[in-house]
Amino acid sequence: MKHQLKMASLASCIALGMGTASVARADDPKLDVVTDPSFVPFEMMDQETGEMVGFDMDIISEVAERAGFEYNLETMDFNGIIPAIQTGNVDIAIAGVTITEERAEIVDFSDPYYDSGLRILVSADDDSVEEVEDLKGKKIGTKVGSTSYDYLEEHLGDEADITPYPGSSDMYMALLGGSVDAVFYDAPNVGYFSQTRGEGRVKVVGPLYEGQQYGIVLVKGSEWVEPVNEALAEMKEDGTYDDIHAKWFGSASDE
Template identity: 35%
Template sequence: MRKHTTAAALAAVSALTLAACSSATPGETGGEDGGDAAESIKIGIKYDQPGLGLQEGSDFTGFDVDVARYVAAELGYAEDQIEFVETVSANRETALQNGDVDMIFATYSINDERKALVDFAGPYFVAGQDFLVKADDDSIEGPEDLEGKNLCSVTGSTSAQKIKDEYASGVELVEQPGYAECMTALESGTVDAVTTDDIILAGLAANQADPSAFKVVGNPFSEENYGVGLPKGSDQCEAINEAITKMIDDGTWEQLITANTEGTGYEFNAELNPPEPAACA
């Protein structure tokens, strides 16, 4: 999840994406009557998560982005038919409900509260909630250690509230609009820790000017199933699940994980990954 991926990794991802794009003809799954697919598809992603969803100028990189490209290709969309739209945590349900996006690949954990508002395909990855702290801070080893401390997370994320509700009622929650602001607060000492999923934290640390100044605690205490957010009543769930299954079976899934986490020291939980997409409702 480094800001600058190696040339070899970029070449691997590019080849995988092109292969995926050639595997489906536009219209195979895009139209209800079997006709041509829509002219474009709007996909919600994060713009500030290195290794997962990151915008740099006109380029979009990361595991979520690569999975989105693969799935879109399987649905019949060429690369130039994909429009990426920034979708922050607090606005994901609204974006789907208002038709601002057709689907979302944005570290979007599946839970019952969200399922009441939107539909999900997947999951396509399972992460675990953890903490990012300064490298010399050994006072935080688990969620119970946040009692009386300041904890940062982004607006719309459930991570920090979960700690307050279940582990440390005296924690002081500090919400910021994005992870960049949380990192600034951590660096300045305004907060003691940043919490979200381990794979996100690894990318945030690796993207700093001095990555050695921070560390992921390395004690995940939850399972976060990343799903593809869809509007309620969408008929795309099964086709997306088929695409995810194909991506896993043909080896693309693991190659994309490797390319996007190279150099961070991150290792995915092999007991949980790759996941098996759940049956569509």
């Protein structure tokens, strides 16, 4: 409810802020943008309208207006996003994608637009886990193709039963159903689930692991890297980014 009130109360503010952006022209190019439909609250399907909404959706809409392009939005499983950009099947991706050296070898990233990390989620009555080391011998759910999966493989390897799921909702349902003992994934997504569908049933434990930054993904050598970066910089300078952040996460002091 608190989240919904924030969205409603700040909607007009966001609209006013976006009104200052450059308006897309009829001759603006139309790019193919892809996202992962299950990474709430960054991107998710509005069940009433059938449209994708979320923090990333507001960011890319504003970036497109300022950078001077229109776009077709597509969705796919997270695991297919980097390959789709690498092969040029789509032009841009925004899906809470962590900037890594390995990924940067095959795709281009914008400047960072969100600071994140990894967190542990367990059942509300589970007091046996306080850090990653406590996950040894347990069943852990995470997401296919994610940095959280890579982290678990590197730090626990064969010492835990690691199950990568295609969607974040799948791993959360596995935790609620008892198929896994814990979930290890991106902090904002884990936190959002714990305060919404998982409220009273799960809890976030332990420190923030691997400070990470999300970037907008573009085809290697894309001409749109600079315009996208300029748009992001303008948004942060004029307060539009802060308005969008407050709409979905609250102000920095509320986090």
